[in-house]
Amino acid sequence: MSSIKVRANAQGGSTTVKCLISHPMETGQRKDSKTGKMIPAHFIQEVNAEHNGSNVLTALWGPAISKNPYLSFKFSGGNKGDTLKISWVDNEGKSDSVETKIG
Amino acid sequence: MSMKRRTFLKGTLAAGTVGMAVSAGLLTPRAVMAAWPKDAFEAKSMDDAMQATVGGTSASAGDISIKAPDIAENGAVVPVTVSTSISGVESISIFAKENANPLTSSYMLGGNTEGFVSTRIKMGKTSDVIAVVKADGKLYNATKEVKVTIGGCGG
Numbered sequence: 001m002s003s004i005k006v007r008a009n010a011q012g013g014s015t016t017v018k019c020l021i022s023h024p025m026e027t028g029q030r031k032d033s034k035t036g037k038m039i040p041a042h043f044i045q046e047v048n049a050e051h052n053g054s055n056v057l058t059a060l061w062g063p064a065i066s067k068n069p070y071l072s073f074k075f076s077g078g079n080k081g082d083t084l085k086i087s088w089v090d091n092e093g094k095s096d097s098v099e100t101k102i103g
Numbered sequence: 104m105s106m107k108r109r110t111f112l113k114g115t116l117a118a119g120t121v122g123m124a125v126s127a128g129l130l131t132p133r134a135v136m137a138a139w140p141k142d143a144f145e146a147k148s149m150d151d152a153m154q155a156t157v158g159g160t161s162a163s164a165g166d167i168s169i170k171a172p173d174i175a176e177n178g179a180v181v182p183v184t185v186s187t188s189i190s191g192v193e194s195i196s197i198f199a200k201e202n203a204n205p206l207t208s209s210y211m212l213g214g215n216t217e218g219f220v221s222t223r224i225k226m227g228k229t230s231d232v233i234a235v236v237k238a239d240g241k242l243y244n245a246t247k248e249v250k251v252t253i254g255g256c257g258g
Binding site for chain 2: 046057063070077
């Protein structure tokens with residue numbers, strides 16, 4: 001089960017991409033209410049989107065992006081059936097990626 | 104003799120695991136950190152953050168629209184959409200001026216990408232949300248105030 005849900009729709013020469021990533025996005029400034037200890041920062045730093053292998057968007061994120069992040073963007077030149085790849089890397093070096101077809 | 108062989112095998116296995124942990128666990132974050140602009144995200148004032156992100160602090164007003172709620176009931180989830188009709192957009196950065204670290208996110212756009220990004224940010228308190236667009240080496244900005252009734256940093 002991928003951590004990324006993505007939907008891409010081509011209409012009128014423009015492709016709209018919407019994605020939801022499940023991730024805690026901890027800021028590192030929050031205390032655990034039970035133990036009183038600080039919860040270490042854990043957040044996505046970089047999200048990449050590739051359309052047919054060429055980069056369309058690189059997002060650099062700080063901890064001020066909400067938990068379970070949402071990202072939407074548009075690009076031109078996408079056709080139905082093209083491959084769109086979304087990937088992320090967090091500050092612990094973990095990563096995930098997903099490939100989808102533009103619908 | 105066979106005991107020694109066991110110990111030897113265990114030793115090599117352990118060393119192998121350490122080696123793998125180093126290459127998998129330590130080297131990748133370092134490679135990531137190199138690309139991620141730590142200074143920009145850790146800057147504490149709006150000017151420092153903007154300087155570190157886009158390389159300048161003076162921007163002119165441009166055709167940028169920020170769609171965000173006037174009043175956000177929950178500062179932990181503030182939907183923000185930035186769109187612009189400026190041509191040749193290289194990057195869009197979103198700042199929350201009063202946050203401890205103003206820079207929330209920065210987007211590098213490819214050649215075919217339209218001047219549009221939408222995401223959800225955390226805001227500690229009522230603040231101006233500032234979008235800075237870099238297009239053909241010039242900076243443009245727009246501001247919208249969002250009132251926050253519950254802060255987003257306490258969880």
